[in-house]
Amino acid sequence: MDLGEKLEILADSAKYDVACTSSGVDRPGQHGSLGSCAAAGICHAFTPDGRCVSLLKVLYSNACSYDCRYCVNRRSNDRPRATFTPRELADLTIGFYRRNYIEGLFLSSAVLGSPDRTMELMIEALRILRQEYHFNGYIHAKTIPGSDPLLVERIGLLADRLSVNIEFPSENSLNQLAPDKNKKAILRPMGQIAVKSAESRQELAVYKRAPAFAPAGQSTQMIIGATPESDRHILNLTEGLYKKYALKRVFFSAYLPIVADEHLPTLSTRPPLLREHRLYQADWLLRYYHFSAGELLSEEEPNFDPYLDPKCTWAVRHPEFFPVEVNTASRAELLRVPGIGPKSATRIVQARRLQALGMAELKRIGVVLKRAQYFITCNGHTPGHGTRAEIANALLDPKAFGVGVQQLSLDDFTAKPLPAAAPAVHELAAHGMAADQAARLVREEALTCLTKRM
Amino acid sequence: MPYQANVTDTAYHYDGSFPGFLCCIFESFSRREIPAAVCPPEEAQMTLFGVREIATDPAHAQRVAAGLDRLGAVVRDRITTGFLCTDPGKDLKLLRFARLCFDLGPRAAQMLGDADAAAAFAIERAVTGEAHRYIEFIRFEERDGMLGTVIHPKHQVLPLLRGHFCSRLPDEDFLIFDATHGTALLRRNRRVQYLAMEHYSPCTDEAELNWQSLWKRFFKALTIEERRNERLQMGHVFKRFWPDMCEMRPDLPVAEESTHS
Numbered sequence: 001m002d003l004g005e006k007l008e009i010l011a012d013s014a015k016y017d018v019a020c021t022s023s024g025v026d027r028p029g030q031h032g033s034l035g036s037c038a039a040a041g042i043c044h045a046f047t048p049d050g051r052c053v054s055l056l057k058v059l060y061s062n063a064c065s066y067d068c069r070y071c072v073n074r075r076s077n078d079r080p081r082a083t084f085t086p087r088e089l090a091d092l093t094i095g096f097y098r099r100n101y102i103e104g105l106f107l108s109s110a111v112l113g114s115p116d117r118t119m120e121l122m123i124e125a126l127r128i129l130r131q132e133y134h135f136n137g138y139i140h141a142k143t144i145p146g147s148d149p150l151l152v153e154r155i156g157l158l159a160d161r162l163s164v165n166i167e168f169p170s171e172n173s174l175n176q177l178a179p180d181k182n183k184k185a186i187l188r189p190m191g192q193i194a195v196k197s198a199e200s201r202q203e204l205a206v207y208k209r210a211p212a213f214a215p216a217g218q219s220t221q222m223i224i225g226a227t228p229e230s231d232r233h234i235l236n237l238t239e240g241l242y243k244k245y246a247l248k249r250v251f252f253s254a255y256l257p258i259v260a261d262e263h264l265p266t267l268s269t270r271p272p273l274l275r276e277h278r279l280y281q282a283d284w285l286l287r288y289y290h291f292s293a294g295e296l297l298s299e300e301e302p303n304f305d306p307y308l309d310p311k312c313t314w315a316v317r318h319p320e321f322f323p324v325e326v327n328t329a330s331r332a333e334l335l336r337v338p339g340i341g342p343k344s345a346t347r348i349v350q351a352r353r354l355q356a357l358g359m360a361e362l363k364r365i366g367v368v369l370k371r372a373q374y375f376i377t378c379n380g381h382t383p384g385h386g387t388r389a390e391i392a393n394a395l396l397d398p399k400a401f402g403v404g405v406q407q408l409s410l411d412d413f414t415a416k417p418l419p420a421a422a423p424a425v426h427e428l429a430a431h432g433m434a435a436d437q438a439a440r441l442v443r444e445e446a447l448t449c450l451t452k453r454m
Numbered sequence: 455m456p457y458q459a460n461v462t463d464t465a466y467h468y469d470g471s472f473p474g475f476l477c478c479i480f481e482s483f484s485r486r487e488i489p490a491a492v493c494p495p496e497e498a499q500m501t502l503f504g505v506r507e508i509a510t511d512p513a514h515a516q517r518v519a520a521g522l523d524r525l526g527a528v529v530r531d532r533i534t535t536g537f538l539c540t541d542p543g544k545d546l547k548l549l550r551f552a553r554l555c556f557d558l559g560p561r562a563a564q565m566l567g568d569a570d571a572a573a574a575f576a577i578e579r580a581v582t583g584e585a586h587r588y589i590e591f592i593r594f595e596e597r598d599g600m601l602g603t604v605i606h607p608k609h610q611v612l613p614l615l616r617g618h619f620c621s622r623l624p625d626e627d628f629l630i631f632d633a634t635h636g637t638a639l640l641r642r643n644r645r646v647q648y649l650a651m652e653h654y655s656p657c658t659d660e661a662e663l664n665w666q667s668l669w670k671r672f673f674k675a676l677t678i679e680e681r682r683n684e685r686l687q688m689g690h691v692f693k694r695f696w697p698d699m700c701e702m703r704p705d706l707p708v709a710e711e712s713t714h715s
């Protein structure tokens with residue numbers, strides 16, 4: 001099998017892993033080695049599904065000896081199998097990296113025989129990269145659940161970021177869908193990585209030359225929509241993971257049915273992309289906006305509103321918090337205003353030291369006022385007077401009603417609901433209604449409903 | 455604000471160089487006036503105002519440069535980076551911003567509610583934004599051990615690419631050709647120079663084409679059809695970058711060139 005074919009198979013098998021960022025470490029280049037890292041991460045391409053390609057994301061092997069029900073690579077699934085050699089993988093990484101195609105490597109693998117053997121091969125590939133080729137770019141490695149803690153330690157000294165996928169939001173779902181895996185085998189390395197990284201950071205603070213263990217921290221990923229957990233359950237779990245294991249990121253992956261199984265949604269199920277989007281929005285609120293999971297969802301409302309982003313939902317539920325005076329409010333208060341993000345909030349706080357801010361100034365600063373205007377005052381003046389219906393209209397998330405022509409084939413120019421449109425829009429369209437009409441109808445209903453709530 | 459007190463109807467014409475631009479700031483400062491326009495040679499014919507030719511005097515330029523240095527890195531970078539912008543009218547905006555900073559001190563850079571400060575910020579961002587896109591989207595090809603590429607930027611981004619690629623490829627020789635402005639950044643034996651250059655012929659070396667085809671196969675394999683969303687893709691990689699990116703070029707000269715605008 002030629003290298004191109006292997007690459008195709010092993011990239012195709014890895015593509016459902018959603019994490020592809022190269023963020024978290026800043027490392028300048030050095031003579032004698034190849035590469036550097038930028039803390040913010042760098043994307044190098046965007047696929048036709050709109051996702052960023054930052055790393056050479058491949059499996060070391062897709063010849064799995066496990067049989068997880070949801071996975072294309074499961075043992076019992078009939079598909080082409082391939083396995084790299086450590087050298088092939090290292091050469092491929094260097095070749096792509098020098099051409100500025102990628103920021104580095106994201107290496108994961110199916111279980112090739114046993115978890116330990118798989119990890120040893122992955123480690124060998126990374127060893128060649130780091131020690132023989134002096135590769136100084138980004139490496140993200142996924143540890144294989146059930147492998148020896150010593151191997152986890154070795155791979156952590158070669159990689160910038162490690163991840164252990166928790167796969168599903170609950171133990172029940174995990175047991176049902178991944179019979180060869182168990183919660184303990186997943187959480188143990190997570191705990192080990194958290195402890196090791198913290199130790200390594202301390203050592204580095206004392207002596208600069210101490211070996212760095214996963215300096216970009218660890219992340220995890222879970223599949224949503226294949227199992228019955230609510231958004232609230234998922235978000236609480238996410239918050240807990242950030243706290244307990246000091247994770248850098250939690251990724252969500254909308255379940256895409258690739259194999260038929262009685263325990264899984266049917267093959268015709270659409271991936272819940274809007275739900276995935278809402279979870280990411282909420283995740284941002286946790287990480288950058290000082291929200292807690294408990295503020296965003298409750299027992300009575302355990303799921304996100306498809307038509308409204310989580311921050312707007314919170315604002316609508318908390319009229320007593322508003323208006324916020326832009327000339328005096330704290331940064332944290334500004335961050336609660338729909339339409340004001342971390343950058344705008346910082347700029348507002350800086351700019352107002354030298355001048356009073358009115359609407360014109362806010363516009364120049366680059367604050368998007370479409371939503372914000374109804375929630376702020378500028379020196380006591382309310383910039384936006386709107387009826388409840390007008391405000392509701394500004395708050396609805398256009399993403400939920402997206403319709404457009406996709407270039408799947410060259411002769412099909414009928415508009416369709418975009419992949420992340422609300423399920424209601426997809427459903428009406430599936431029943432034969434024209435997409436834009438479906439979107440309009442659903443939006444009108446959402447608008448009426450929201451206006452009533454305000 | 456005092457620096458705006460004397461807006462004249464005189465246009466400054468200068469030679470288009472950065473020292474020349476600094477001399478425009480000097481002129482404006484010493485005459486206590488704000489010109490109505492500041493024109494490099496390529497914009498000169500468009501002015502409706504009375505014209506004053508501003509000669510480039512290295513001593514004056516140096517005094518202004520030292521003044522900008524004293525205002526700190528944020529102000530200085532906003533002006534030096536902003537100067538790489540090729541939007542017409544950027545010169546006057548940057549001059550007004552410089553005057554604002556000389557009046558109010560370094561903190562003026564954060565006064566984004568002010569029209570001049572906001573304009574200068576936007577100019578700098580246009581340039582750094584484009585440079586960042588090239589840091590992401592440049593595709594090198596290798597021939598005879600040397601990496602090379604051609605780009606078509608709006609702004610003069612080469613000086614902003616230099617640091618990144620020299621740090622990332624510390625022991626490589628490389629060339630980045632800016633076809634829009636006819637200049638190239640050449641790094642050879644760890645030394646960097648800017649050259650005038652006219653033409654770049656793409657590599658036809660078989661080993662190189664093989665790497666490009668590997669990359670394309672990888673790129674294709676990554677796409678998840680069920681999530682296809684080309685609007686999103688185009689929002690991230692504007693079409694004007696596509697011709698210089700091998701994975702975005704159609705495989706066959708005839709087929710596939712899509713019909714959307």
Ligand code: SF4
Nearest residue numbers: 064066068071074110
């Ligand atoms: S271990 Fe399970 S999830 Fe991982 S590749 Fe094998 S079958 Fe798929």
